[in-house]
Each structure stands twice: as structure tokens, then as C-alpha cells.
Amino acid sequence: MIAGLVRQALRKHPWTFVGPACTQALAATIVTASLGLRASMSAANVSSPENGLDVVAPLFVMISVYLSLIIVGVTMGSAISRQARDIALARTIGAGPGQVRRAIALQAAVVALPSTAAGYLLGGLVGRLWVDGLVTNGVAPESVTFHGQPAALPIALAVTLPTSLLGAMIAAIRLSRIRPAAAMSDTAAPRRGAGIVRTIAGLLFAAGGVFAASRVATLDAEEAGAAAFIIMLAMCAAAGLLGPILLRAGAPLARVFGRTGAIAAGTMAVRARSLSGALVPLALATSFAAVKVAMHTTVAHVTGVDEARDVLWLDYSGTAVYTAFATVAALATLVTVTMSRRREFATVRLAGATRAHALRIVACEAIVVIVTSLVVAAAAAATLLVPLLHASLGVAMPHLPAGAVISGVFGVVAVVGLGTVLPAAFLLRRPPLEAVSVDA
Amino acid sequence: MNVAVELNEVSRRYTRRGTLALNSVSLAVPAGTFVAVMGRTGSGKSTLLQCAAGLDRPTSGTVRLAGQNITRMRERALTRLRRERIGFVFQSYNLLSELTVGQNVRLPGQLGAPRTRGVDDVLEAVGLAGLGRRPVGELSGGQRQRVALARALITSPAVIFADEPTGALDPTTGAQVLRLLRDAVDRDGVTVVMVTHDPVAAAWSDRLVLLRDGTVAADDPTPDAAAVAQRLAGVAA
Numbered sequence: 121m122i123a124g125l126v127r128q129a130l131r132k133h134p135w136t137f138v139g140p141a142c143t144q145a146l147a148a149t150i151v152t153a154s155l156g157l158r159a160s161m162s163a164a165n166v167s168s169p170e171n172g173l174d175v176v177a178p179l180f181v182m183i184s185v186y187l188s189l190i191i192v193g194v195t196m197g198s199a200i201s202r203q204a205r206d207i208a209l210a211r212t213i214g215a216g217p218g219q220v221r222r223a224i225a226l227q228a229a230v231v232a233l234p235s236t237a238a239g240y241l242l243g244g245l246v247g248r249l250w251v252d253g254l255v256t257n258g259v260a261p262e263s264v265t266f267h268g269q270p271a272a273l274p275i276a277l278a279v280t281l282p283t284s285l286l287g288a289m290i291a292a293i294r295l296s297r298i299r300p301a302a303a304m305s306d307t308a309a310p311r312r313g314a315g316i317v318r319t320i321a322g323l324l325f326a327a328g329g330v331f332a333a334s335r336v337a338t339l340d341a342e343e344a345g346a347a348a349f350i351i352m353l354a355m356c357a358a359a360g361l362l363g364p365i366l367l368r369a370g371a372p373l374a375r376v377f378g379r380t381g382a383i384a385a386g387t388m389a390v391r392a393r394s395l396s397g398a399l400v401p402l403a404l405a406t407s408f409a410a411v412k413v414a415m416h417t418t419v420a421h422v423t424g425v426d427e428a429r430d431v432l433w434l435d436y437s438g439t440a441v442y443t444a445f446a447t448v449a450a451l452a453t454l455v456t457v458t459m460s461r462r463r464e465f466a467t468v469r470l471a472g473a474t475r476a477h478a479l480r481i482v483a484c485e486a487i488v489v490i491v492t493s494l495v496v497a498a499a500a501a502a503t504l505l506v507p508l509l510h511a512s513l514g515v516a517m518p519h520l521p522a523g524a525v526i527s528g529v530f531g532v533v534a535v536v537g538l539g540t541v542l543p544a545a546f547l548l549r550r551p552p553l554e555a556v557s558v559d560a
Numbered sequence: 561m562n563v564a565v566e567l568n569e570v571s572r573r574y575t576r577r578g579t580l581a582l583n584s585v586s587l588a589v590p591a592g593t594f595v596a597v598m599g600r601t602g603s604g605k606s607t608l609l610q611c612a613a614g615l616d617r618p619t620s621g622t623v624r625l626a627g628q629n630i631t632r633m634r635e636r637a638l639t640r641l642r643r644e645r646i647g648f649v650f651q652s653y654n655l656l657s658e659l660t661v662g663q664n665v666r667l668p669g670q671l672g673a674p675r676t677r678g679v680d681d682v683l684e685a686v687g688l689a690g691l692g693r694r695p696v697g698e699l700s701g702g703q704r705q706r707v708a709l710a711r712a713l714i715t716s717p718a719v720i721f722a723d724e725p726t727g728a729l730d731p732t733t734g735a736q737v738l739r740l741l742r743d744a745v746d747r748d749g750v751t752v753v754m755v756t757h758d759p760v761a762a763a764w765s766d767r768l769v770l771l772r773d774g775t776v777a778a779d780d781p782t783p784d785a786a787a788v789a790q791r792l793a794g795v796a797a
Binding site: 124125127128131132205206209210211212213214215216217219299300 | 635639656663670
């Protein structure tokens with residue numbers, strides 16, 4: 121039976137597991153590559169505390185642990201909540217909450233094992249390229265050659281398996297308590313309201329972030345760095361909690377695009393909650409990268425001195441790791457949300473919309489998500505940057521080169537486009553009648 | 561007389577200040593009878609079925625099912641009771657769509673219910689002999705309902721609850737499913753409680769319960785389909 125529920129879930133909603141699987145593969149890649157770097161350094165008998173390469177492996181492993189915990193938790197949770205009806209049916213015919221939990225735990229393990237193995241293989245390759253790049257750029261001495269770390273596979277599993285299980289079990293708590301009668305009702309209406317507690321918590325996080333940022337000027341450099349990170353997290357927690365409200369506020373923007381836009385504005389209001397799962401990682405990555413880049417570029421702009429290349433390299437590679445995780449999380453959320461709209465697209469098509477029409481609706485929604493993410497990211501970054509730069513350099517405005525801004529915007533556009541328009545185009549290739557059949 | 565399902569002054573209110581979906585309903589279904597529950601949308605049919613089957617808990621009143629008082633039964637015991645003594649057939653969402661016919665029928669046994677009949681035996685009883693390895697996705701609507709019925713029958717349940725079992729079927733295939741429910745009552749002594757909109761479906765039952773605004777408006781032996789339709793029109797007015 122447990123195997124039956126797992127088989128049902130993996131076959132019926134395969135795309136919902138893309139998020140956890142990619143996140144785990146990425147975590148395994150980073151763990152393997154950074155442990156490989158460490159092994160390579162010690163094999164060459166090199167210690168280089170001055171350029172900070174010694175701390176890379178533990179730092180990146182730690183980043184992988186906590187980002188996997190958050191992102192696998194969220195994506196696994198949304199994968200499992202798609203199974204509400206199947207679980208309700210199983211509960212009706214006599215599956216106990218414990219059996220449902222075991223089936224969910226098994227899914228988490230089944231997804232984690234192959235994706236970790238794939239990440240381990242990819243990590244060997246990435247590690248090799250990375251070490252080569254370090255040597256070429258003069259960050260590591262030429263005597264360093266790549267050495268794999270065999271212990272990386274068990275260590276990667278120790279990162280991915282527990283985080284996957286934990287994420288799944290948190291989602292399982294709510295679902296194993298699902299009312300069996302839910303299997304009988306035809307469709308489960310999505311919850312719409314934002315929730316007063318959620319809104320207040322979001323406002324408190326935002327206010328806390330703004331207040332803390334205004335006090336950053338009074339701290340010394342090291343404390344300011346640590347505080348900056350916490351402020352960013354607070355702002356992003358605020359964005360996450362207020363996400364549905366922010367997206368609903370952004371929805372009328374779609375009306376600019378005429379009648380199609382008006383439809384999109386309506387559907388956005390309904391989808392705001394599920395789409396806000398993509399808003400957070402997008403805003404997090406964009407604002408984080410903006411802060412990192414703007415700190416360096418503004419210093420260089422004001423003082424006219426470029427920072428050391430290896431310091432920059434280390435800082436940016438850390439940011440790249442965050443951004444990679446955030447990209448995976450945002451893409452997974454968007455693909456999952458879009459793929460679950462098969463019936464809705466079919467209904468729109470049967471009501472007389474052409475394929476192009478339906479795609480335009482999705483594109484309008486994508487534009488709202490892009491603009492909202494960028495506005496939130498810019499606000500979060502500015503909240504931190506303005507007081508920080510004012511304190512350290514005495515300038516009011518951060519300096520961000522046009523190239524960096526354009527590539528940031530382009531990145532968000534690419535992620536949102538890939539996560540929404542592409543899967544929608546794929547869904548719309550199927551005849552609409554197929555999708556509205558009873559058991560779909 | 562052995563009573564299979566007994567509701568005593570059962571009320572159900574979904575929100576604290578909302579209206580009563582069920583208002584002090586009392587009903588006793590003797591073992592081995594086929595009861596049809598009718599009433600217009602919102603009359604409390606589904607709530608009645610869910611409370612009687614232990615899928616939902618009444619706000620007040622008591623429910624006895626297969627000889628046990630389930631009103632305050634713990635979830636674990638209630639789950640076991642559903643698994644071992646109760647069968648379900650719904651309007652449409654009955655099966656795990658990615659599994660085969662046989663895998664679906666075996667589910668209760670794999671969950672821990674005693675398997676009193678063989679898979680081939682129940683599949684043959686519902687007219688699907690030899691289709692055990694067929695993916696559910698390839699079946700017609702009528703065949704799917706018969707798979708759901710086979711899954712319900714495999715544990716030799718005391719009671720089968722059916723919620724609009726023919727709602728998504730054409731009259732001919734609907735009649736096949738009703739014939740099978742009727743056979744389960746007559747041949748195996750199963751008790752069937754069926755919610756339906758369709759007077760023709762209700763005409764297969766022994767007893768007709770009409771609900772209006774959460775109360776029992778009529779509870780009599782079932783007449784023929786035309787008379788059922790007439791009575792239904794009477795309470796709906």
C-alpha cells in the first residue's frame with residue numbers, strides 16, 4: 121500500500137519532484153566540489169589562509185545544508201500537498217495517518233537518493249573545473265591538481281537525506297490529518313485570504329529590518345557585515361509573508377495589457393499565494409547579489425581603487441552559490457504551479473480562447489511576477505545599502521553599473537519565463553478536452 | 561433486529577454561527593437493506609453520509625456503525641473500522657489513477673484489512689474478470705465504478721456507502737452498477753446507504769429517505785421511479 125501511494129505520486133505528479141530533486145542534486149554538487157577542492161589543496165600540501173580558500177569547503181557545505189533545508193522543505197511541501205486528494209482517498213478506505221506519513225517519507229528518500237548520486241558525479245566535474253579556474257586565476261598555486269574526495273558521497277547524502285525527510289515530514293503533519301471526506305468533494309477550493317497573523321508577522325519583519333538597517337551605521341565593520349546578513353534575511357522573510365499581498369497589489373499592473381491583461385489580473389489574485397513561493401527566492405537572490413555587487417562597485421567608484429581579485433572572487437562565488445539555489449527554488453515553484461493548471465487552461469480554451477490567447481495570459485502574469493520581484497528586491501537591497509554606504513563611505517546613493525542591473529533583470533526575466541511560459545506552452549499543445557475529463 | 565447504521569439526533573454545523581447542515585436527524589438502517597437518501601442540493605445528503613460513515617464527526621448526537629458507537633471513537637480505531645467493515649463508492653474520484661485494477665482492489669488488504677475474498681473472485685463478481693493487470697487510466701467510467709465496487713467488496717464489508725455512484729454514468733452502465741449493489745445486498749447481506757439525485761437509481765433501493773433543510777422529510781419503503789420523482793418534487797417545492 122505504501123509503495124502503491126508512492127508509485128501513484130511519482131507517476132501522477134512527476135514534475136512536482138523536480139524542485140526537491142534539483143535542489144538536492146545542487147547541494148550534492150556543491151558539497152562534492154568543495155570537499156574536492158579541500159582534498160586537492162591538502163594533497164598539494166598547500167595552505168593559504170590569506171586568500172581564504174581553507175574556509176571554502178566548510179562554508180559551502182554549511183550554506184548547502186541550510187539552503188537545502190529551506191528549499192527542499194518548501195518544494196517537497198508543495199509536491200506533497202498536490203497529493204491531497206489521493207491521500208484523502210487512501211484515508212477513506214482505511215489508511216491510517218502513520219501509513220500516510222510513511223508513504224511520504226519513502227517518497228522523500230526515493231527522490232533524494234538518485235538526485236544526490238547525480239549531484240555527486242556532477243560535483244566531481246565542477247570541482248575539476250573550479251580547481252583549474254583557481255589555478256589559472258592565480259588564487260591557488262600551480263602545484264594544486266584536482267583530487268576527488270571519496271567521502272563526499274556519504275557526506276552529501278548526510279546533507280540531502282535528512283533535509284529531504286524533514287521537509288517531507290513537516291508537510292506530512294498537515295496532510296496526514298486531512299479529512300477523509302475531502303476525497304468526495306469534487307474540487308478543493310484554494311485558500312484565498314492572506315491571514316491576519318501572516319500579514320502582521322510580515323509587517324513586523326519588514327519594520328524590524330528597516331529599523332535594524334537604520335542602526336547599522338553605529339556598528340563597526342565586522343558587526344555591520346553580520347547584521348547586514350540578518351537584515352537581508354528579515355527583509356526576505358517579510359517578502360515571503362507578505363508575498364500574496366504584494367502579488368495581489370501588483371496584479372492590476374497586468375491591466376496595462378488590455379483585455380488579456382484583465383483576465384491575467386483576475387487569475388493572479390487567485391494564484392497569489394502559490395506564486396509567492398517563487399517571489400521569495402527571486403527577491404532573495406536578486407537583492408543579495410545587488411548588495412554584494414553594489415558594495416564592491418560603489419567602493420571602487422568612490423575611492424577609485426579596485427579590490428583584490430581573489431577577495432572579489434571568493435565573495436562572488438559565495439553569492440553564485442546562493443543564486444544557484446534560489447534559481448532552482450524559483451524555477452521549481454513556478455513549474456509546479458504552472459503544471460497544475462492543466463484543467464484551468466483547458467477550461468479557458470473551451471470557453472473560446474486560442475492557444476496564443478492563453479499564452480498571453482500567462483505572459484502577463486509572468487510580467488507581474490517579474491516586476492513585483494524586482495521592486496521587492498530593489499527595496500530590500502536599498503534598505504540595507506543606503507545606510508551602510510552612508511556610514512562607511514559617506515555617499516547617499518549606491519553605484520551599480522548598468523551591466524550588472526541589466527544582467528540581474530535579465531536573470532529574473534529568464535527564470536520567470538522558463539518557469540511559466542515554457543511549461544504553459546507545453547500544456548497547451550494537448551487538446552483541451554483531454555484535460556477536463558473527470559479523473560484528470 | 562440487527563441495526564447496521566444508527567443515527568440518533570445527529571446535528572452537524574460547519575461554522576460556529578452557520579446554519580445546521582443536519583438538524584437532529586435520527587435514522588436506523590437494519591442490516592441487509594438498501595437505503596437511498598435523496599433531497600435537493602444543500603439538503604444535507606452528503607453530510608448525512610459522511611457522519612454515518614465516520615468520515616465526519618457530528619456536532620451533537622450519536623452514530624452507531626456496524627455494532628459500534630463511533631461518535632467519540634479515536635481516529636486510529638475509526639480508520640481500522642473503515643478499513644475492515646466499511647466500503648466506499650464515490651461519484652468520480654475513486655481510484656488511484658496510476659495503478660492497475662488489481663493494485664487498486666488490493667489496497668484495503670495492503671493497508672491491513674483481512675482479505676476475505678480473492679481479487680479474481682471480486683473482479684469476476686463485478687464483471688471485470690481478467691482485467692486485473694489493466695491500468696485504471698484505460699478503463700471507461702462504468703468500469704472504474706465497478707473497480708471501486710470490487711475494492712469495496714473485497715473485505716466483505718458490513719456496510720457500503722455510495723455517494724452518487726451513477727452520477728457520472730449513462731443510464732445503461734449506471735444500471736449495471738446499481739444491479740451489482742442490489743446483488744451485494746440480496747446475495748451477501750451487505751447494507752447499502754446510497755446518496756443520489758436520480759429517481760431511477762433510487763428505485764433500486766428498499767427504502768427511501770428524503771431530506772429537506774437538514775431534516776428527514778419522509779422515510780418510507782421505496783416506490784417505483786415515477787413515484788420517487790413525484791415525492792422528490794414534493795419535498796423540493
